[in-house]
Amino acid sequence: MTETSESSATQQFWEEFYRDRDQIWSGKPNPLLVREVAALTPGSALDLGCGEGGDAIWLAEQGWRVTAVDVSATALRRAAGHAQDAGVGDRIVWAEHDLTESFPDGPFDLVSAQFFHSPVAQADERTDVLRRAAAAVSPGGVLLIAGHAGWPSFMREDEAPDVHFPTIPEVLDSLELDKQNWRVETTDEIERDVTAPDGRTGRRTDSVIRIRLLR
Known part of the structure; x- marks a missing residue:
């Protein structure tokens, strides 16, 4: 099932990004999502910037009921096809949103923003979206934010x-959370090997x- 919204400049950028190639991402879930969520009890999940669906499909396979959001209709169509192939299409709602303009109705037991970076979004727009993400978490639920800490070496x-x-303290400060109502469970930096499209390797x-x- 797919929900749609009106076109925007952001949508045009990401449509071109996904239309350039038949496949952008590996299809595998983000390792940090797996690390942080594998032990959680499945419930309702919101996947922000779901792309071609790797995270949403993994969540559904673990028993989560997922709302997966992206601004690109092309990405969402691909993701829905991959979910059907994986046998979990009935556990995922694919929703088209420019998150600076509209946001899915919550609450959710898990809200995941994995590498939520965009060359066409301003820093304050990212902050606004992450604040709305926090507001969409149900009591007892989790907000999970993973991001790059710098360019590859x-x-x-x-x-x-x-x-x-943004650094971890900057992200936490920008959310302006009531510390009496929220508990910080993970704040980690992880270094990993990466390979550039031209074959260069680094960290x-x-x-x-x-x-x-x-x-």
Whole structure:
């Protein structure tokens, strides 16, 4: 099942991104999602920026009922096809949203924002979306945010766009959460091997935040 919204400039950018190639991502779930969610009791989940559906399909396979959101209709069609092939299409609602303009109705037991970076979004827009993500978490539920902490080590200074990658404290401060109602469960940085499309290899650091709404 797929929900749709009106077209936007952001949607046009990501439509072109996905239309350029038949497949962008590996189809596997993000390792940080697996690490942080595997032991949780399945319930309702919201996957923000679901792309071609790797995370949403894995969540559904674990027993979650998933609402998977992306701004690209092309990505959502691919994701829905992959979910049918995996036998979990009936456990996922695919919803088309420009999250700066509209947001799915909650609450959810898990809200996941995996590598929620966009070259066409301003920093304050990302912050606004993550605040809405926190507001969509049900009592006892989890907000999970994974992001890049910097460019890969093989990236030369003249190649790297002038982008600020928020630190873990910056992300937590920007959410403006009531500390009496939220418990911080994970704040980690993880370094991993990466390979560029041209074959260069190096290391990249990612960050992960898992916080739970207590009441």
